[in-house]
Amino acid sequence: MLKFDDQILGDAYCRHFERGPDDDTMVINMGPQHPSTHGVLRVVCELDGEYIKRAEPVLGYIHRMHEKMGETKTYWQFLPNMGRVDYLHAMGWAHTYVMAVEKLGGIEVPERAEYIRVIMTEMNRISSHLLWWGAYLLDLGAFTPIMYAFADREIMLDIMQDPTGSRLTYCYHRFGGVLKDLSPAVLESIRDWVKYQRERWPMYKDLVTDNVILRGRVENIGVIDKDMAIRYGATGPVARGSGINYDCRKNEPYSVYDRFDFDVPVHQEGDAFARYLVRVEEMEQSLRIIEQALDQIDKAEGKHIVKKAPKPTYKAPAGEVYMATEGARGKIGIHVASDGSKTPYRIKLRAPGYCNLSLFAELATGTILADAVSILGSIDLVIPEIDR
Amino acid sequence: MKERKKLTFWETVKRQWSLVVGLKVTGKNYIKPQITTHYPRQTVDNISTFKGHVQLVGKPKQPDVAKCICCMLCVTSCPSSCIKVVKMKPPKEDPIPEAAAPKDMPDAAQPAKQAPPKAKAPKTPVKWTLDFNLCSLCGTCVEVCPVKSIEYSNDSYLAGYSRKDFEYDLLADLKERAAKMPAPAPKKAPKAVEKETAEQAEA
Ligand code: SF4
């Protein structure tokens, strides 16, 4: 058995997690049922009074073997899985997967479909961030914000339900396009919603961002410096909150993202509040992208949403492909290896939350338990994505 | 953890003021009309675009017979293997009487020399079941169906006591729906019927 001295921080399984040499410490489990662990994350902590001496996330409570499933299902059949990997940003994952297969098979995507994908992905990003916003404040003990966030999110889901038919685990992307066109009525309602959502930000700011209680709970808490973020491979708002100006949409443009003018919010502080601000500002930027996409969509070439869809028994040519996009939680990467048969030879999913969570063991050491909740929430975890 | 810096009096006041501002937002929302739905007394009205479980589509002239041609494409494409389609068995072969072949035909055209052609199975399903417990609502079955025999239902308020309740026999379901459908209007409706339907519509 591993001795305490040999342990690498956050790197041993819980069965090796023993009390340290100090007499007055206590080992407790935070989660998997604790609300702040979003369902199924278990964190084993060694506490010295209120202070955390060590904390170690334990995964495996929701393992659904998506990657293995990818090897047994055809390219088509694997599509609905994407909505389940990260159920809050289903569009982002599906977008990455279809792009990977399209790159592999040289499938053409009509311009209109690209715009629709961007609009839907960005809307989904906002809905994901809104839910995070509400849930984070709920973790910190405020109940009202989640109600407001849900009310706003509901309007968005109603719009997205029209073309997709679902409200959470969308299966909307198809190889070579999308499932259904956005009707003029839907485009109009998106326009109206963008205006409405813009008017809501001041309310969010008044209610929460400027609130002294929130500031007290998140300012100077869980400071991740630039080096540490790079060391753990953090991406997305976590990295951008630590001063790393990296966004896949800007740095390695895919789809039609290079046609839009938007900023990448970056904050240097690296604390939980910086990550909070990055996400809030990102929602505003997503609105900008949607607005520009709405203006450009009618000028897009052709009216096709799928030009030539592959059959359900589609065989991708042998080869390997890697596709990376910017998800709501960071860089989504999908590596598909094909041997030329109907099913992929191997699929590897790179979930941003996994790298971001690995920061936690180092971050939480030395803080008090209440701050650990602030830190955990600020990383924006979706456990099914981490434990895919 | 960094040390918290000492606040001046005015800074403290400014910080406390943020609570008043927040309270104002809560107050405003408090007097707004209610936006939640009092389910089950009320239901939402955006169900028409909802992608419910799949159901069969009847032929335009025979609404109780599915359009399905048993091509099995939906079964192949379904990621969850929740669709089962059973084709109708071919009818029992009757031995073809040899006398049926015309005698004056040249030898090559004599059908009797080949094996009698097998009777083709009718392209009608006898069983079409959906195990909705497993369905992931991906919608690929609807998309790949060559004759558009499947569509989404608007059934969203589902409840049951066991998993068995969600194993649907969609052929029976189609018959049931067809029976409830108003009969297609005959081309020249007798006046009495027209009157009746008009009365019904008014009522
Ligand atoms: S919607 Fe998808 S999972 Fe459901 S029956 Fe159709 S193909 Fe199968």
Ligand code: SF4
């Ligand atoms: S794809 Fe359509 S026609 Fe083919 S078996 Fe399924 S329902 Fe029948």
